[in-house]
Amino acid sequence: MVKTSQALSHEMDIEEDWIERASGVYSRYYVDFNNGENALLLGTQAANLAVKDSNIKLEDIDCIIGACGSPLQAIPCNASLFQRELGLENSGVSCFDVDTTCYSFPLAVFIAPTLIQLNVYNKILIISSDAPSPTLETAEREVRALFGDGAAAVVVSKTPEGEKSKVHHFKLNTYSNGADLTSIKGAGTLRHPNHSETKPEDNVFQMDGKKVYKLALKYLKPFLKELERESKIINSNYKYIVPHQTSKNGMKIFYKHGFAVDRVANHLTNHGNCIAASIPMVLHDYIKEEKIKRGDKILLFGTSAGLSLGALSLTY
Amino acid sequence: MVKTSQALSHEMDIEEDWIERASGVYSRYYVDFNNGENALLLGTQAANLAVKDSNIKLEDIDCIIGACGSPLQAIPCNASLFQRELGLENSGVSCFDVDTTCYSFPLAVFIAPTLIQLNVYNKILIISSDAPSPTLETAEREVRALFGDGAAAVVVSKTPEGEKSKVHHFKLNTYSNGADLTSIKGAGTLRHPNHSETKPEDNVFQMDGKKVYKLALKYLKPFLKELERESKIINSNYKYIVPHQTSKNGMKIFYKHGFAVDRVANHLTNHGNCIAASIPMVLHDYIKEEKIKRGDKILLFGTSAGLSLGALSLTY
Incomplete structure (x- = not known):
């Protein structure tokens, strides 16, 4: 609903x-x-x-x-x-x-x-x-x-003959100095649900939004530069960047880093942040709307708890 | 301790x-x-x-x-x-x-x-x-x-020149009709720790040992036969099978299926079942004791919650 x-x-x-x-x-x-x-x-x-x-x-x-x-x-x-x-x-x-x-x-x-x-x-x-x-x-x-x-x-499945679908490059950088900034500390063996010292707030997601934003921003610029160098694909060659739908400010970062607003897949306003489902959900929407078609180069980009920055460069 | x-x-x-x-x-x-x-x-x-x-x-x-x-x-x-x-x-x-x-x-x-x-x-x-x-x-x-x-x-890491280390075959069969036989039903979004209807027993491991044993036994014979056919390595060619240390009865299964007792890596008596750590722990022990050496063919075999049967055939 x-x-x-x-x-x-x-x-x-x-x-x-x-x-x-x-x-x-x-x-x-x-x-x-x-x-x-x-x-x-x-x-x-x-x-x-x-x-x-x-x-x-x-x-x-x-x-x-x-x-x-x-x-x-x-x-x-x-x-x-x-x-x-x-x-x-x-x-x-x-x-x-x-x-x-x-x-x-x-x-x-x-x-x-x-x-x-x-x-x-x-x-x-x-x-x-x-x-x-x-x-x-x-x-x-x-x-x-x-x-x-x-x-x-x-x-x-296997790319059909005559089609160009292909994974070009994968990059995942994890900086666990940010591990506590987005976390659920409970629900595992460290703070087990049945342990007397585990508090209800340990079992829900906790986020220090400002610090995550700051840390992600610090790592993003060198990450995108390295990605260009390693993948040999310049960022302007992607038809769309399909980012994790973190937050309004999280999406704005890309505009500052050379991705025009209309090349950043976005449905945050009417879906919010759906954790791991966000990237494939936006991807699905853009494919259904024929914004992304077979043969298009796209970049699945995300920041995630860890703190990780990830990029998967592919031809759909 | x-x-x-x-x-x-x-x-x-x-x-x-x-x-x-x-x-x-x-x-x-x-x-x-x-x-x-x-x-x-x-x-x-x-x-x-x-x-x-x-x-x-x-x-x-x-x-x-x-x-x-x-x-x-x-x-x-x-x-x-x-x-x-x-x-x-x-x-x-x-x-x-x-x-x-x-x-x-x-x-x-x-x-x-x-x-x-x-x-x-x-x-x-x-x-x-x-x-x-x-x-x-x-x-x-x-x-x-x-x-x-x-x-x-x-x-x-990469196999050094002159060594034979190699993965030969991987096989993982999951039969989720056994998903409830070994499970922790809580600690996720289905029965969240904070939900009023979640009971303490939902948060701990539950096992119907007899049913798991029966189901694993049913699937094991065809699994091992298929493994031989697919991998083109007959089971007698493995120096050791390194199985998940399920239980006394779980280990005995292999003896019935053509693996001699002294070819089944086993430290159940003094370690118990250490979940995912069991297979690498036994493997470590057998390497340290020089029972398993570089160039030996071994089979990492396990039944796991799911219910899954898995086999990784490799030369160490």
Whole structure:
């Protein structure tokens, strides 16, 4: 369901326009958690649509990679739970997750073709799904203002003859001096949910938005320069940069670094930040709107908790 | 610290020899959680030893893969937290996790060389660390009897000239009809720690040992047959099978399937089941004891929550 910032501001008992001003988000989608909607359902629906759009059958999939920003449950991996929801529970189809929080999707898109080239798999289903909304009520207002629920999925297979689809370059730089700036400190073995000293706030996302912004800004310029040098593709050659939808200010960074506003894929205003699902969701929208077409060079860029900066340069 | 099954049986108020009979575990190691020991510390120590054993410097590492069975905290990824503990917090070294629970280590060992071949990285540090002990007090007795804490790490780099190290084949079959048989249902967005309906038992590992055993047994025979056919390596050609240390009965399965007792790497009796750390820990022991030497063919085999069966065939 759509949750407008206006409605949310009433629930949060804050000024009506504070959320829009602070985050740039006018509305986002929330699952109806108490009626059985959650990240598992969203991811499964996205996966079914991706398979349909690829003109293949579910049975053609031979690997499922979970590329989410948050676990559905601690054990087993998300991919395995998606496999069951898809009705493939007796198939033996390989299931595993990759995780670098908000940048998990491009990481999976980078790994998948290498496994296809090695003839380990033919058709890999990548699912990114995050539904933080049921936990947001207890989060800080900056966090609550920003996040939404969403999912997207893709099928990766061999490039058909005559097409140019290709991964050009992958780059992931992690600076864990920023590990505490965006984190959920609980829900693992360090601050276990059952431990007497674990507090409820340990179990929700915490963010020092200003410090993250400052740190990301510090690393971004050399990162983009190195990327150009290593990939031998100058940034102006990308039709679109498809960035993680961090926040209004997070998106503005790119405009300062040589990406024209109309070349930065953006749907923050009506989706918010959907963690790992953001990049594939915007990508999906831009493909559906035919802004991104086969043969276009695009750059999947993201900052993520870690703190990581990631870039995947590819021809769609 | 060492926790003997005898001491544990007194704490659990059960017959002195029940644990040995049921699990095959005589002792296991527990972290001293209240004095700052945990999976983060164990993994960091293992990583430092792996780097030292590899005769390289920490600064030579250009990627860290977390390959644990349980998260240290929900966000960011384990690898990022290890990076910080290793003092590499300003290095920019890539950090991400891979997860298929107990089989995460071989999955990482399979992915790492493909990234090195692509010249993305030179030296990849893989860390597997799990310390479930602080959560076991509230777990069922079958679970409590079985698990221990542990960590191991390896450095993957290009095969030196004249050596034969090579990955031959990777196989991972997931049957999510067994997803509920070994699980932690909580600690994610489906049963969030702060949700009023989440129970303490949702946050600990639950296992239906008999059903897992039965299901694994059903899938094992065809799995091993397919593995032989696909890899073109007959099982008798492996010097050792290095299996996940599931349980006494779990280890016996291999004897029934043509692996002689002395070719099945085993340290269950004095380590228990250390989740994702088990396979690299036994591997480490067998390398240190010179049972496994450069040029030996080995098979890293594991059943894991999912339910998955995995095999990585390689020359060490």
